[in-house]
Amino acid sequence: MSKNDKSGEVSASDIFAFFNEIGIINQLSSTLLARTLPQGVHPSHFGIVNHLYRLGDGKTPISIASAMQVSKNTMTHSLRVLVDHGLVTVVPNPGDARGKLVFLTPEGRRFREESIQRVAARFGHLFKPEHVEAMLRIREDLSSIRRHLDENR
Structure with missing residues (x-):
């Protein structure tokens, strides 16, 4: 649930932001591993x-x-x-x-x-x-x- 969303549903931007952070961490960690x-x-x-x-x-x-x-x-x-x-x-x-x-x-x-x-x-x-x-x-x-x-x- 977004900080601004009280309905209990997660917003598209929150879902995107979550997976975007994971993707960036994956890129950075893969570079370190390489x-x-x-x-x-x-x-x-x-x-x-x-x-x-x-x-x-x-x-x-x-x-x-x-x-x-x-x-x-x-x-x-x-x-x-x-x-x-x-x-x-x-x-x-x-x-x-x-x-x-x-x-x-x-x-x-x-x-x-x-x-x-x-x-x-x-x-x-x-x-x-x-x-x-x-x-x-x-x-x-x-x-x-x-x-x-x-x-x-």
Whole structure:
């Protein structure tokens, strides 16, 4: 509800402003992440590694493409980059002779952890205690909104 709106309904400008702030934070944080990644590895590639780490690997390329909201061709290219860097393996799917499954390698797991540590080391000092408190306070709410949006795509 907008500060000026007592009806209980959220205004279009409030919805836009909310997602605009998230989008700008995403752009800024992706740029910070990109500065810490090895040559040829992009934040979108890190996103795939992080997805597999968070939700468990052994996913099909098409399910990862759906989660990342990219085309099958884009996912094929991204997986090739990750395989070339030794971060994932792509193996035949034993349950579907035409399909494949994607697994993180031990190097892929280390890469994720090291990337997070590099970002924290390089940029953690930028945050004042009140910023950290705000991030911790709103993280669960943002996760709830993300889950709701993901369930209603």
